[in-house]
Amino acid sequence: MTERRLGAHAIVIGSGIAGLCAAQVLCGYFDKVTIIERGTEPPDKQPRKEVPQGYHLHALLKGGEQALEQLFPGIVEAMVKDGSTRINGSQHLKWFHHGVWKKRFEGDIFVQLQSRPFLEKHIRCLVEQNDNLNIRYNTVAIDPILDEKQNTIIGVHAQEAASSETINLYADLIIDGSGYGSRFHQWFGMNKYDVPEEKVKIDLCYVSQTYQLNDGERDWETLLVYPSAPIDKIGGSVCRIEGDRHIFTLFGYDSELGDSRIKEARNFIELTRKLPQLTIYKELEGAKPLSEIKIHKVPYMVRHHYEKARSLPQRFLFIGDALCRFDPVFGQGMSVAAMEALALNDCLKREWLETKGISNRLTKRVYRKMSKVIDPVWKMIIIEDFRYPHVAGKKPLGLTLLQWYTRRIYHRSSQDTDVYNAFIHVMNLLCPVHTLFSPSILYKVLRRGR
Numbered sequence: 001m002t003e004r005r006l007g008a009h010a011i012v013i014g015s016g017i018a019g020l021c022a023a024q025v026l027c028g029y030f031d032k033v034t035i036i037e038r039g040t041e042p043p044d045k046q047p048r049k050e051v052p053q054g055y056h057l058h059a060l061l062k063g064g065e066q067a068l069e070q071l072f073p074g075i076v077e078a079m080v081k082d083g084s085t086r087i088n089g090s091q092h093l094k095w096f097h098h099g100v101w102k103k104r105f106e107g108d109i110f111v112q113l114q115s116r117p118f119l120e121k122h123i124r125c126l127v128e129q130n131d132n133l134n135i136r137y138n139t140v141a142i143d144p145i146l147d148e149k150q151n152t153i154i155g156v157h158a159q160e161a162a163s164s165e166t167i168n169l170y171a172d173l174i175i176d177g178s179g180y181g182s183r184f185h186q187w188f189g190m191n192k193y194d195v196p197e198e199k200v201k202i203d204l205c206y207v208s209q210t211y212q213l214n215d216g217e218r219d220w221e222t223l224l225v226y227p228s229a230p231i232d233k234i235g236g237s238v239c240r241i242e243g244d245r246h247i248f249t250l251f252g253y254d255s256e257l258g259d260s261r262i263k264e265a266r267n268f269i270e271l272t273r274k275l276p277q278l279t280i281y282k283e284l285e286g287a288k289p290l291s292e293i294k295i296h297k298v299p300y301m302v303r304h305h306y307e308k309a310r311s312l313p314q315r316f317l318f319i320g321d322a323l324c325r326f327d328p329v330f331g332q333g334m335s336v337a338a339m340e341a342l343a344l345n346d347c348l349k350r351e352w353l354e355t356k357g358i359s360n361r362l363t364k365r366v367y368r369k370m371s372k373v374i375d376p377v378w379k380m381i382i383i384e385d386f387r388y389p390h391v392a393g394k395k396p397l398g399l400t401l402l403q404w405y406t407r408r409i410y411h412r413s414s415q416d417t418d419v420y421n422a423f424i425h426v427m428n429l430l431c432p433v434h435t436l437f438s439p440s441i442l443y444k445v446l447r448r449g450r
């Protein structure tokens with residue numbers, strides 16, 4: 001039996017990063033935890049068709065790595081042993097941003113480079129070590145089972161691939177980690193739960209291919225060439241992953257990429273010539289393709305404000321992309337998912353300390369705590385995205401001033417170690433955004449000079 005028992009059974013929908021992290025937390029509080037996954041048991045370290053974004057670059061920020069390490073002690077060491085590369089985040093990252101190259105220096109942030117399937121595989125292996133965990137593959141969660149009298153969700157209807165019959169799975173707590181396409185929001189809408197939703201249209205497209213680079217000396221492990229918004233719309237990156245391979249990714253806003261012509265490798269190479277710097281184009285010349293070209297479209301970011309809903313049924317929670325889908329260019333989704341799982345853990349621990357069971361306060365508490373994780377990340381991203389005139393949605397207060405100030409930070413980051421260091425700590429979710437407004441950083445950012 002678990003040390004802090006809150007119930008007999010918990011269900012997690014989806015075995016992506018968010019679902020696996022949530023399951024790890026729940027295993028500490030429930031006799032039995034079941035993950036329902038619509039896909040088959042995943043191939044070893046290969047992308048899965050149910051998670052098509054897995055073919056593209058997936059950066060794990062330091063804040064996310066620390067959250068994962070808290071959830072799965074030893075995971076970082078295990079990944080390094082298995083082939084992920086540990087780099088100094090300010091020295092081995094070569095980054096062209098807002099028209100300038102960032103200053104390179106040996107800082108105190110070390111991060112891991114690997115592919116998304118590699119990371120997911122490591123997380124899954126560690127979750128599977130829980131004796132009370134069971135993963136039901138080939139099973140699709142369809143909709144919740146509601147106990148109307150109690151206003152509580154007590155289970156889900158599900159369907160196994162091999163049969164057309166619907167099965168009822170009951171649980172004391174259900175977490176939906178089924179990604180941005182979660183079908184469960186619709187159920188909430190149809191059942192008159194009024195949940196505010198914020199959408200920002202970005203029309204982003206990713207194009208990626210894995211390569212083996214030609215031999216040669218390089219002074220970087222990750223190369224980023226970001227567009228200078230609003231003039232440039234295409235950015236790109238080259239990132240080392242396990243197996244001495246590199247993922248090349250191009251991303252374009254305002255539907256600038258995504259044309260079927262990109263599928264022809266020649267055009268992929270030609271498109272890299274449109275980047276603000278030719279560094280990536282030069283790396284591609286002579287590199288050997290190891291995979292097909294993959295395309296992924298992200299038409300909008302969306303945030304479901306469950307923390308603002310007046311009434312909600314008890315014992316059902318969203319996590320990860322199902323709760324908030326970000327613009328992935330900033331590489332925050334997986335890190336936020338892991339941090340949300342820690343928020344869930346804090347709330348469950350409190351339930352146990354206060355009542356030794358699940359109270360009606362849990363739902364609101366979890367959403368409030370998760371929204372504190374999401375808020376600063378969402379704001380940082382939309383400040384950047386709204387530099388493009390085609391981006392549509394609710395703009396934050398003081399947008400013009402914030403865009404002016406952050407652009408100065410980016411420019412100063414090419415010359416000033418302290419400013420860049422403060423920025424990468426915020427970007428890696430290690431420090432709060434207000435760090436960038438501390439008197440010493442304000443002084444350096446606002447000072448006149450080139």
Ligand SMILES: Cc1cc2nc3c(=O)[nH]c(=O)nc-3n(C[C@H](O)[C@H](O)[C@H](O)COP(=O)(O)OP(=O)(O)OC[C@H]3O[C@@H](n4cnc5c(N)ncnc54)[C@H](O)[C@@H]3O)c2cc1C
Nearest residue numbers: 014016017018038050058059141179320321328331333334
């Ligand atoms: C192109 C692209 C690039 C990205 N780059 C980065 C990056 O660099 N860094 C970063 O941190 N994040 C990145 N992200 C975001 C990241 O992929 C997600 O935020 C993160 O993986 C969390 O996703 P998730 O677990 O919530 O959902 P997913 O990873 O989408 O997993 C959902 C799971 O639920 C299952 N499922 C769905 N519906 C059902 C159902 N009804 N029943 C049962 N199972 C179901 C699916 O099969 C899947 O396994 C990127 C995203 C995209 C699109």
